Amino acid sequence: MTPRTALTIAGSDSGGGAGIQADLRTFFAHGVHGLVALTAVTVQNSLGVQGFTEIPADVVTAQIKAVASDMGVNAAKTGMLATAEIIRAVAKTLDEVEVGPFVVDPVAASMTGDPLLREDALEAIRTELFPRATLITPNLDEVRLLTGVQVVDAASQRAAAEALLEFGSRWVLVKGGHMQGTAECVDLLSDGREYLELTGPRYETENTHGGGDTLASAITASLAKGASVPDAVAAGKKFIERCVAEGYPLGAGVGPVSPFWVLDKS
Numbered sequence: 001m002t003p004r005t006a007l008t009i010a011g012s013d014s015g016g017g018a019g020i021q022a023d024l025r026t027f028f029a030h031g032v033h034g035l036v037a038l039t040a041v042t043v044q045n046s047l048g049v050q051g052f053t054e055i056p057a058d059v060v061t062a063q064i065k066a067v068a069s070d071m072g073v074n075a076a077k078t079g080m081l082a083t084a085e086i087i088r089a090v091a092k093t094l095d096e097v098e099v100g101p102f103v104v105d106p107v108a109a110s111m112t113g114d115p116l117l118r119e120d121a122l123e124a125i126r127t128e129l130f131p132r133a134t135l136i137t138p139n140l141d142e143v144r145l146l147t148g149v150q151v152v153d154a155a156s157q158r159a160a161a162e163a164l165l166e167f168g169s170r171w172v173l174v175k176g177g178h179m180q181g182t183a184e185c186v187d188l189l190s191d192g193r194e195y196l197e198l199t200g201p202r203y204e205t206e207n208t209h210g211g212g213d214t215l216a217s218a219i220t221a222s223l224a225k226g227a228s229v230p231d232a233v234a235a236g237k238k239f240i241e242r243c244v245a246e247g248y249p250l251g252a253g254v255g256p257v258s259p260f261w262v263l264d265k266s
């Protein structure tokens with residue numbers, strides 16, 4: 001049996017916790033074959049990102065076309081895109097090939113605060129990628145960078161969702177995990193008609209590296225298998241909760257979230 005496929009258009013994390021490494025193991029954990037268009041190579045460990053080198057935009061395009069034309073892509077996601085040139089190349093390529101539902105995780109910086117995007121590139125994410133996206137999945141720092149809205153409560157979270165939908169995605173998931181002083185993590189999913197609150201536990205852990213990537217790729221994997229956006233997001237939230245609960249220390253800084261619990265199932 002040929003499995004479903006999902007494509008990640010993202011960067012490599014030498015520490016193996018985030019980026020394509022997180023995406024591929026999340027696809028695997030969902031029984032989905034992972035495809036990759038590599039955008040950048042980061043040099044990093046648990047203490048931070050020492051630097052990155054981007055892949056030439058035409059090579060990013062060629063990777064997407066190679067897999068889409070031959071193997072087929074049932075769903076795709078973007079993570080670290082590094083430059084405005086790569087973002088424009090991805091947008092143009094997605095108009096030319098079929099990739100199914102398309103999730104944009106607007107990665108701007110690492111958990112340690114190191115930039116993963118050149119400065120002029122945020123505007124390109126808003127104008128080139130959001131209008132093509134089935135779903136966008138910003139955290140609260142990215143919401144502030146993209147809209148200027150500072151989310152502090154349910155009302156500002158809803159205002160942020162409305163502002164983000166103006167950029168043209170079908171759905172937005174405003175992730176509440178970074179909200180201060182809340183006992184639970186409340187994410188808001190909306191297509192402008194429905195506003196769905198997803199509430200889950202907040203775990204006391206330092207080891208959350210790769211959490212955003214893992215959630216976006218879990219959602220993408222479910223979409224590749226034919227789930228609706230609300231079902232894929234609900235399943236993705238359950239998956240990331242377990243991965244956060246089981247994150248482990250590795251190195252002196254921030255350890256990764258862990259999908260190892262799926263091994264218990266076999």
Ligand code: PXL
Nearest residue numbers: 011012013018019079080110
């Ligand atoms: O979690 C965001 C992210 C995405 N992609 C790469 C990263 C990180 C965070 O460090 O390194 C390659």
